Amino acid sequence: MEQTVKALHEQRSKLWDASIANHAKYIDPKTGLFETKWTQNRPCPVCKEDNCIAIFEKEGGVYVKCLGCEMVYINPVFTDSALTHYYQSNHSVQSEIVENSDEFYVNLYNQGLDSIERISSKGTILDIGCSSGVFLDVAQKRSWQTHGVELNEKEFEFAQKKGHHVHNALLETLDLKTKFDAITLWDVFEHIKDGEFYLKMMSKLLQKNGVIFLQIPSSDSLAAKILQEKCNMFDGLEHVNIYGVKTITKLAEKCGLAVLDIRTVISEIGVINNYLSYENPYLGNTTNKTTIPNLIDEKTLHEKLLGYKLQVVLGVKA
Numbered sequence: 382m383e384q385t386v387k388a389l390h391e392q393r394s395k396l397w398d399a400s401i402a403n404h405a406k407y408i409d410p411k412t413g414l415f416e417t418k419w420t421q422n423r424p425c426p427v428c429k430e431d432n433c434i435a436i437f438e439k440e441g442g443v444y445v446k447c448l449g450c451e452m453v454y455i456n457p458v459f460t461d462s463a464l465t466h467y468y469q470s471n472h473s474v475q476s477e478i479v480e481n482s483d484e485f486y487v488n489l490y491n492q493g494l495d496s497i498e499r500i501s502s503k504g505t506i507l508d509i510g511c512s513s514g515v516f517l518d519v520a521q522k523r524s525w526q527t528h529g530v531e532l533n534e535k536e537f538e539f540a541q542k543k544g545h546h547v548h549n550a551l552l553e554t555l556d557l558k559t560k561f562d563a564i565t566l567w568d569v570f571e572h573i574k575d576g577e578f579y580l581k582m583m584s585k586l587l588q589k590n591g592v593i594f595l596q597i598p599s600s601d602s603l604a605a606k607i608l609q610e611k612c613n614m615f616d617g618l619e620h621v622n623i624y625g626v627k628t629i630t631k632l633a634e635k636c637g638l639a640v641l642d643i644r645t646v647i648s649e650i651g652v653i654n655n656y657l658s659y660e661n662p663y664l665g666n667t668t669n670k671t672t673i674p675n676l677i678d679e680k681t682l683h684e685k686l687l688g689y690k691l692q693v694v695l696g697v698k699a
């Protein structure tokens with residue numbers, strides 16, 4: 382398992398370099414920031430106030446923190462047409478990673494399904510951005526009827542061949558006849574600029590007592606707070622909204638949803654220990670991945686919701 386995680390970071394590091402190289406054509410060399418023709422300013426995506434401070438720059442983008450609600454987000458952000466341009470010319474190989482590091486992801490998927498099944502009945506499930514369907518495979522093994530949405534054509538075909546009901550179009554353009562007991566977004570919601578619009582749209586697709594499940598990087602995580610701009614969750618372009626416990630709760634409530642379960646996964650203690658030992662956080666040599674000596678251990682870290690990613694279950698308020 383540990384070897385898998387290290388291999389994962391090495392693989393990510395290569396991907397990261399490729400992805401960042403793609404940022405270059407959008408950057409103004411004079412400022413080191415994205416050219417303004419690609420971007421637009423925006424208010425806080427959670428509380429809609431226009432009162433933020435810049436916290437750091439990352440690979441052409443600027444992350445800010447809302448002084449009203451503490452939401453962390455990219456501002457200015459790529460316009461919709463610039464994002465389309467970017468995603469079309471920057472083919473993600475994320476699905477390759479998922480196929481190659483099954484065990485790591487399958488564990489996370491099973492943890493998520495445990496949380497969902499504690500609350501929802503086991504019927505139809507819709508995975509948004511399902512890639513090649515690795516999560517849907519796991520859900521199917523646990524007797525869910527599996528549906529997915531995937532824009533990438535190759536990944537869509539791959540998932541469909543495995544017997545999942547997959548759509549190759551944006552969710553907002555689909556006229557779905559099915560209602561779902563669960564809608565899942567694995568590492569997807571942080572890419573969506575207007576989370577409020579999306580949550581409201583998804584809640585209309587739920588069965589009575591259905592749930593929405595999100596796995597998202599957490600601005601409250603110890604790794605993010607210690608590593609700041611060195612932390613991989615901040616990429617400057619794709620991860621436009623970084624929620625924490627308070628801000629995802631606030632957004633859910635605005636959409637008539639309640640947080641039914643919230644927990645963290647992935648401690649990143651090994652990464653933090655590398656950094657605290659003056660090494661490269663992701664590629665350093667620290668072997669201690671379970672405690673930050675004299676400070677905190679993995680179990681306490683998750684109890685305090687300080688893990689790298691949040692797994693959140695939302696349901697329609699009664």
Ligand SMILES: [Zn+2]
Pocket residue numbers: 425426427428429430447448449450451452
């Ligand atoms: Zn705010």
